[in-house]
Amino acid sequence: MAASRFPVEAGHIMMFARAIADPNPVYYEESAGSTEIGEVIAPPTFTMASAQFDPDYLLRPTIGRPWLGSGREPTGVPRSDGGGGTGLHAEQHFTYHRPLRPGDVLSAESRDGERWEKQGKRGGVLKFSEMIVDYRDQEGRLVVTSRMVGVQTERAPGEEG
Amino acid sequence: MALSRQQLSVGSTREAIVVDDLTRTQLVMYAGASGDYNPLHTDEVFATEVAGFPGVFAHGMLTMALTGKALTDWVGDGRLRTFGVRFRGQVWPGDTLTTTVTVRALDEVDGEPVADIDVVTTTQTGDVVLSGTASARLDP
Numbered sequence: 001m002a003a004s005r006f007p008v009e010a011g012h013i014m015m016f017a018r019a020i021a022d023p024n025p026v027y028y029e030e031s032a033g034s035t036e037i038g039e040v041i042a043p044p045t046f047t048m049a050s051a052q053f054d055p056d057y058l059l060r061p062t063i064g065r066p067w068l069g070s071g072r073e074p075t076g077v078p079r080s081d082g083g084g085g086t087g088l089h090a091e092q093h094f095t096y097h098r099p100l101r102p103g104d105v106l107s108a109e110s111r112d113g114e115r116w117e118k119q120g121k122r123g124g125v126l127k128f129s130e131m132i133v134d135y136r137d138q139e140g141r142l143v144v145t146s147r148m149v150g151v152q153t154e155r156a157p158g159e160e161g
Numbered sequence: 162m163a164l165s166r167q168q169l170s171v172g173s174t175r176e177a178i179v180v181d182d183l184t185r186t187q188l189v190m191y192a193g194a195s196g197d198y199n200p201l202h203t204d205e206v207f208a209t210e211v212a213g214f215p216g217v218f219a220h221g222m223l224t225m226a227l228t229g230k231a232l233t234d235w236v237g238d239g240r241l242r243t244f245g246v247r248f249r250g251q252v253w254p255g256d257t258l259t260t261t262v263t264v265r266a267l268d269e270v271d272g273e274p275v276a277d278i279d280v281v282t283t284t285q286t287g288d289v290v291l292s293g294t295a296s297a298r299l300d301p
Contacts, residue, residue, distance in 0.1 A: 019194035020226035051196035069200030093245030
């Protein structure tokens with residue numbers, strides 16, 4: 001479950017930089033030429049935007065299917081399991097081999113890492129799971145590795161996250 | 162501009178406000194750019210009535226990206242070797258976040274000077290919302 005083809009585009013980097021309120025000239029085509037690097041590169045967390053190119057990404061509405069968020073009702077997908085838990089992002093780690101540039105075409109390959117449980121402060125068990133994603137460039141060279149730790153709470157809402 | 166080894170010693174530190182009065186629109190922008198449309202972050206009705214939170218709150222990855230700005234503004238562009246964080250608390254609309262970056266160690270890796278850096282981001286009330294580490298290549 002990852003993007004098999006993630007084209008890195010200057011316009012997308014610009015949108016992402018605006019979304020993280022970062023005016024650094026190296027993220028914008030009109031000003032990158034005057035920076036030390038001299039061309040656009042992507043911000044350190046940009047690989048998260050590979051979600052846009054993941055056909056199976058669950059946190060994006062799929063055309064023609066009910067969506068988790070509100071419309072006529074507070075949610076389009078009522079819970080059937082009776083659980084009140086929430087999935088949250090607990091940790092995120094990146095290892096960088098080189099900066100990403102417009103024109104790069106990455107492929108992402110994900111694998112499951114470790115799983116563990118912890119007693120939550122507010123009661124209930126917290127279930128942690130790790131996912132590792134290797135991003136490779138068009139030449140097959142590793143450019144970024146991402147390790148994400150997610151936590152599933154048993155009760156909503158928790159302090160964690 | 163990139164930092165040089167000479168400018169730093171263990172304990173060198175810097176503080177930056179990485180967002181002042183976080184808006185809900187910024188969360189919508191982050192959802193749109195990143196592709197993470199989890200309604201917890203953009204849909205007040207869902208966040209309160211279905212998920213039971215007091216309101217929408219920031220994507221952890223937005224907090225990490227805002228934090229990253231303090232790092233890249235300090236060490237320079239394209240200098241990071243690693244960047245890893247734990248999300249310690251939620252960030253809400255209206256919050257102002259301050260990131261503190263501190264040199265924990267100075268090393269050499271493959272003949273290049275490298276700084277190991279501690280990273281902490283706190284809210285206006287002093288609550289730690291993110292903590293972690295980074296390492297960055299330096300100029301000699």
